[in-house]
Structures are given as C-alpha cells and as structure tokens.
Amino acid sequence: QVQLQESGPGLVKPSQTLSLTCTVSGGSISSGNYYWSWIRQPAGKGLEWIGRIYTSGSTNYNPSLKSRVTISLDTSKNQYSLNLISVTAADTAVYYCARWVWGLGLDFWGQGTLVTVSS
Amino acid sequence: SYDLTQPPSVSVSPGQTARITCSSNALPNQYGYWYQWKPGQAPVVVIYKNNQRPSGIPERFSGSSSGTAVTLTISGVQAEDEADYYCQSADSSGVSGLFGGGTKLTVL
Numbered sequence: 511q512v513q514l515q516e517s518g519p520g521l522v523k524p525s526q527t528l529s530l531t532c533t534v535s536g537g538s539i540s541s542g543n544y545y546w547s548w549i550r551q552p553a554g555k556g557l558e559w560i561g562r563i564y565t566s567g568s569t570n571y572n573p574s575l576k577s578r579v580t581i582s583l584d585t586s587k588n589q590y591s592l593n594l595i596s597v598t599a600a601d602t603a604v605y606y607c608a609r610w611v612w613g614l615g616l617d618f619w620g621q622g623t624l625v626t627v628s629s
Numbered sequence: 630s631y632d633l634t635q636p637p638s639v640s641v642s643p644g645q646t647a648r649i650t651c652s653s654n655a656l657p658n659q660y661g662y663w664y665q666w667k668p669g670q671a672p673v674v675v676i677y678k679n680n681q682r683p684s685g686i687p688e689r690f691s692g693s694s695s696g697t698a699v700t701l702t703i704s705g706v707q708a709e710d711e712a713d714y715y716c717q718s719a720d721s722s723g724v725s726g727l728f729g730g731g732t733k734l735t736v737l
Contacts (some may be wrong), residue, residue, distance in 0.1 A: 547726070549728075554733040555729035555730075556715065556728060556729065557715055557717075557728040557731065558727065558728065559717075559726035559727060559728055562699075562726070565680070569727075570724045570725060571724070571725070572725055573725060610726075613660070613665070613677065613678055614674065614677050614683070615662040615674040615677045615717065616662075616672065616674065617674060618718070619671040619672055620671075621671070
C-alpha cells in the first residue's frame, strides 16, 4: 500500500518561499507511470490543482501559479518537493500531495498539512 | 471561481437518487473523475474515465457524460454517502489539472 506524508513549516512569512516535502513509502517514485501531484485547499473553499511531476522528472503546473511554483524529485530519499515563492496570505491553505495515475485519477493522498502565510 | 462548475450543495432523502453535474468546455475532450471526501479521511475515487467504477465502490454509484458535462449519480442514497464530492478533469490541452468547487451531499 502506497502512503504519502507531507512535511514542512506550518508558518511562512509574506514574500518568502513555501517549501514542502512529500515522502512516499510502499513504492518507488522513480518507477511506474505515475504523476506525483500537489493540491491545496484554502479554508472553506474547494480544491486547487498546483502541479505534478512525472517519474521522469517532467513537470506540469497550474498556469495561474506557474511563475512561482517548482516541483522536484529526490529519488534518493523517495521524496518530491514543492517550492512556492513570493507567498501572500492567499497562499494560506491545507496542502496535499497525491499520486495521479492516468485513467484512474488521484488514487493515494497524504493527510494534508496546513500552511499559514502571516507575519 | 473554478474551471469546473458544480453545485455547492445537493440534498436528498435516503433511498432517493442524487445527481451532481459538473460542467466545463474542456470536458468533451478530457475524462472526468469523481472523488468522495469524508471528514478526517482521504478522498476516494468513486468514478474514473467519466463512467468507470473502481473495484470496491458500490454499484449505486454511476457516472455519465454528455457534451460539456459529466454527472455523478448515486441511486438509492444511503446515510453513509453523505460527503463532499469533487469532480476533476484537465484543461483542453490535457496538461493542467482542474477541480470543481465541490458539492456537499446531505442525506436528510
């Protein structure tokens, strides 16, 4: 059974960089036809797709966030990461990592981590 | 606003049929997926590729598509079906993912 776990600071100051890591267990992030994804949910709102990275390292990003987002793989640690620069209060949300399988959807999710942007 | 449009809430009595529709101009060219999300639990795929039901999902869950919309139908709703339901797809290029705003299903 694949498991995902988000980790990172719960508080980030405005204009700084939000950095989160997703640790994957029960499977290798460098094999298989999987896209490792990031999704967020502001309080009281719906889900927002942030972006994804394929096992090969190729990435796709939400056009509205593309200028600020980087997703990367660390195969040695079986982790992948999210960096979001120049954050504002609007980036306050619960951030989820999840695995996307083409044709099947997002089949495994982390439990989510709350990141608050505040001075 | 969200790129996929779905109603914020749907209410039905036990045993009735609940229908949640999700619409987007991208849907004729992209598959739709439906997730059930209960408090304190991870989301679960209940429908993939517009109308396919994963193993373990009750037969009362079904999906359909028509033009710019996909629909999740829950026949014979049970109390345990009360949850938030999200539709998900991709933009017309298939590169960027999209979510609907979520629909809270209330079983009266």
